[in-house]
Amino acid sequence: MKLNIALLPGDGIGPEIVDQAMKAVKAVAQKFNHELEYKQALTGACAIDAVGDPYPEETHELCMKSDAVLFGAIGDPKFDNNPKAPVRPEQGLLAMRKKLGLYANIRPVETFESLLHKSPLRRELVEGADFVCIRELTGGMYFGDKGRKDDGNTAYDTCIYTREEVERILKLGYEFAAKRNKKLTVVDKANVLESSRLWREVAQEMAPNYPDIKTEYMFVDNAAMQIIQWPKNFDVMVTENMFGDILTDEASVITGSLGLLPSASVGIHTSVFEPIHGSYPQAAGKNIANPIATILSAAMMFEYAFDLKDEGKLIREAVAASMAEGFVTEDIAEGQAQSTSAVGDWIAHWIEK
Amino acid sequence: MKLNIALLPGDGIGPEIVDQAMKAVKAVAQKFNHELEYKQALTGACAIDAVGDPYPEETHELCMKSDAVLFGAIGDPKFDNNPKAPVRPEQGLLAMRKKLGLYANIRPVETFESLLHKSPLRRELVEGADFVCIRELTGGMYFGDKGRKDDGNTAYDTCIYTREEVERILKLGYEFAAKRNKKLTVVDKANVLESSRLWREVAQEMAPNYPDIKTEYMFVDNAAMQIIQWPKNFDVMVTENMFGDILTDEASVITGSLGLLPSASVGIHTSVFEPIHGSYPQAAGKNIANPIATILSAAMMFEYAFDLKDEGKLIREAVAASMAEGFVTEDIAEGQAQSTSAVGDWIAHWIEK
Ligand SMILES: CC(C)[C@H](C(=O)O)[C@@H](O)C(=O)O
Numbered sequence: 001m002k003l004n005i006a007l008l009p010g011d012g013i014g015p016e017i018v019d020q021a022m023k024a025v026k027a028v029a030q031k032f033n034h035e036l037e038y039k040q041a042l043t044g045a046c047a048i049d050a051v052g053d054p055y056p057e058e059t060h061e062l063c064m065k066s067d068a069v070l071f072g073a074i075g076d077p078k079f080d081n082n083p084k085a086p087v088r089p090e091q092g093l094l095a096m097r098k099k100l101g102l103y104a105n106i107r108p109v110e111t112f113e114s115l116l117h118k119s120p121l122r123r124e125l126v127e128g129a130d131f132v133c134i135r136e137l138t139g140g141m142y143f144g145d146k147g148r149k150d151d152g153n154t155a156y157d158t159c160i161y162t163r164e165e166v167e168r169i170l171k172l173g174y175e176f177a178a179k180r181n182k183k184l185t186v187v188d189k190a191n192v193l194e195s196s197r198l199w200r201e202v203a204q205e206m207a208p209n210y211p212d213i214k215t216e217y218m219f220v221d222n223a224a225m226q227i228i229q230w231p232k233n234f235d236v237m238v239t240e241n242m243f244g245d246i247l248t249d250e251a252s253v254i255t256g257s258l259g260l261l262p263s264a265s266v267g268i269h270t271s272v273f274e275p276i277h278g279s280y281p282q283a284a285g286k287n288i289a290n291p292i293a294t295i296l297s298a299a300m301m302f303e304y305a306f307d308l309k310d311e312g313k314l315i316r317e318a319v320a321a322s323m324a325e326g327f328v329t330e331d332i333a334e335g336q337a338q339s340t341s342a343v344g345d346w347i348a349h350w351i352e353k
Numbered sequence: 354m355k356l357n358i359a360l361l362p363g364d365g366i367g368p369e370i371v372d373q374a375m376k377a378v379k380a381v382a383q384k385f386n387h388e389l390e391y392k393q394a395l396t397g398a399c400a401i402d403a404v405g406d407p408y409p410e411e412t413h414e415l416c417m418k419s420d421a422v423l424f425g426a427i428g429d430p431k432f433d434n435n436p437k438a439p440v441r442p443e444q445g446l447l448a449m450r451k452k453l454g455l456y457a458n459i460r461p462v463e464t465f466e467s468l469l470h471k472s473p474l475r476r477e478l479v480e481g482a483d484f485v486c487i488r489e490l491t492g493g494m495y496f497g498d499k500g501r502k503d504d505g506n507t508a509y510d511t512c513i514y515t516r517e518e519v520e521r522i523l524k525l526g527y528e529f530a531a532k533r534n535k536k537l538t539v540v541d542k543a544n545v546l547e548s549s550r551l552w553r554e555v556a557q558e559m560a561p562n563y564p565d566i567k568t569e570y571m572f573v574d575n576a577a578m579q580i581i582q583w584p585k586n587f588d589v590m591v592t593e594n595m596f597g598d599i600l601t602d603e604a605s606v607i608t609g610s611l612g613l614l615p616s617a618s619v620g621i622h623t624s625v626f627e628p629i630h631g632s633y634p635q636a637a638g639k640n641i642a643n644p645i646a647t648i649l650s651a652a653m654m655f656e657y658a659f660d661l662k663d664e665g666k667l668i669r670e671a672v673a674a675s676m677a678e679g680f681v682t683e684d685i686a687e688g689q690a691q692s693t694s695a696v697g698d699w700i701a702h703w704i705e706k
């Protein structure tokens with residue numbers, strides 16, 4: 001099979017970790033006889049520096065032609081705390097999501113036995129937690145009408161959803177639940193928001209079409225509590241963009257393995273795979289960043305974008321082996337820490353062997 | 354001093370717990386020679402049942418004439434999962450907030466040594482955590498323009514803030530920080546939302562007026578993580594209505610003492626004091642609900658609404674004594690559990706003694 005991948009390393013540690021993921025991708029492609037075609041493009045702060053645009057047209061065109069995008073991370077401290085900066089790296093991210101139609105962000109929340117002691121939660125609460133957060137990614141307040149009135153003294157944002165947008169993401173939620181433990185938790189604020197009432201209405205209409213799946217409705221404030229108190233009760237959680245931004249970050253932190261968690265953003269034109277962690281500028285260029293989340297994102301890419309399950313599985317096994325061996329970077333090493341590139345090489349060799 | 358209190362017991366366990374709080378209020382008023390005037394009114398599901406309005410005009414008038422409102426809880430299961438119900442208890446809550454101008458909801462997040470084992474967090478992370486969440490309560494998406502378009506197939510909500518609203522709540526935040534540990538964390542999503550950019554702009558303008566206080570800016574998704582990872586790093590957190598709804602619930606759960614936490618809503622016309630827990634319908638009428646959060650809300654009432662610090666302190670001491678003694682309801686009892694009214698009596702007697 002021909003695998004056509006766009007590489008968007010981005011800022012900070014992005015380039016280093018994408019390099020490691022590509023070692024694994026190449027090893028797997030070779031092993032399974034896939035033809036690999038990949039090209040790299042700029043995004044984020046580095047794209048602003050180079051061409052004044054965090055998601056340049058050229059980058060977009062490359063993504064549009066790709067079957068999958070492997071993304072590193074974006075963001076640079078020089079843009080922090082400057083709400084008035086005319087161009088910001090995040091705008092590139094949002095433009096990319098919108099233009100590629102990346103309507104669903106999928107984040108598996110999994111624990112790693114060897115990292116459970118890093119979870120802020122008591123072990124017995126989180127051990128065995130295993131759920132998937134599905135966040136709507138191209139609607140809501142992120143993309144609704146926003147602006148100022150009264151000489152700039154009044155500011156507004158609009159959360160807006162259409163029935164089609166809600167149906168599309170709930171359908172995906174049901175598909176995931178059908179393949180997992182048959183429970184879908186729809187998170188909203190239907191007691192206050194009109195947009196949430198639409199979400200709930202649509203969910204209530206769709207639920208009877210999935211008789212095997214238990215549909216559960218939960219207010220977002222309650223969900224923020226349940227994630228900490230009873231994370232094992234979730235199977236698939238689906239919610240709108242802004243709530244998802246908050247809840248998925250909360251959910252990822254309870255695992256104790258933030259640095260290891262991958263994500264997929266499923267789109268109309270292509271799909272994007274990226275670690276959930278940020279660009280970690282302090283570590284950039286030091287060869288110390290943990291590449292595992294990006295390597296696992298590559299595994300998701302094989303599974304979701306190319307429907308190549310065995311390839312994804314092999315990458316996961318290689319990652320698990322490196323962790324079992326303790327061949328890992330300093331953030332999770334118990335003994336001797338390895339460099340970013342050493343971990344990437346180890347995993348690629350394990351795949352080749 | 355004359356203390357003019359409106360009592361809004363509400364639904365579920367509301368009446369029982371407000372009764373206990375009033376026992377403490379009466380005991381303190383007697384001891385310190387305050388003249389107590391109080392009257393009760395309907396709100397919530399019981400008000401819908403009685404007069405078809407969850408916040409009847411009569412109730413509002415009583416509140417407007419009061420110096421403080423002691424509130425129980427509202428909500429009834431018969432309204433759950435029915436987003437289309439024409440009148441809902443929560444509408445009463447929102448109407449009350451708006452009409453009384455309750456612009457700031459204040460929630461102290463404190464731990465109780467004897468309940469730390471109930472926290473979902475590892476003890477060392479949460480032990481000693483002590484911060485205050487200030488949530489803007491009359492603006493944002495809760496009260497912005499909302500509705501449907503396209504034959505009901507598109508739904509929208511508007512998050513809107515004026516400079517004055519932001520200044521007012523940030524000022525309160527700075528006042529709290531000044532009396533505490535001199536750190537104010539302003540939580541927003543200024544990298545995406547225009548309303549958040551206004552919040553941050555205003556905060557950046559105000560910060561230099563409070564040179565003793567460290568102003569910290571944090572994105573809401575990051576805050577959702579920090580609350581679990583490093584709760585001890587917070588002193589005073591201030592945020593807009595919807596983010597506050599989510600984060601304050603998250604924050605209260607980490608203490609392990611959700612059933613004990615009080616809150617105050619500071620207003621233009623009066624102030625409202627209420628437990629943060631809900632109406633717990635399953636326990637209604639069983640004389641088993643924990644009255645402590647409501648009793649501590651009464652302590653906040655003395656301190657905030659009447660500026661009577663000693664009175665508030667005495668109530669707190671009485672509560673602490675009941676807990677030290679293990680004279681508590683079943684939800685937190687280690688040995689023999691006491692009834693709601695027994696705990697109320699015990700605390701009132703302790704105050705009298
Ligand atoms: C950087 C920011 C715009 C972005 C978001 O809010 O979506 C990030 O927090 C994320 O979750 O990918």
Ligand SMILES: CC(C)[C@H](C(=O)O)[C@@H](O)C(=O)O
Nearest residue numbers: 191192221443444446447598
């Ligand atoms: C019941 C609901 C409308 C309310 C809110 O969202 O404000 C509640 O969750 C709260 O926090 O007091």
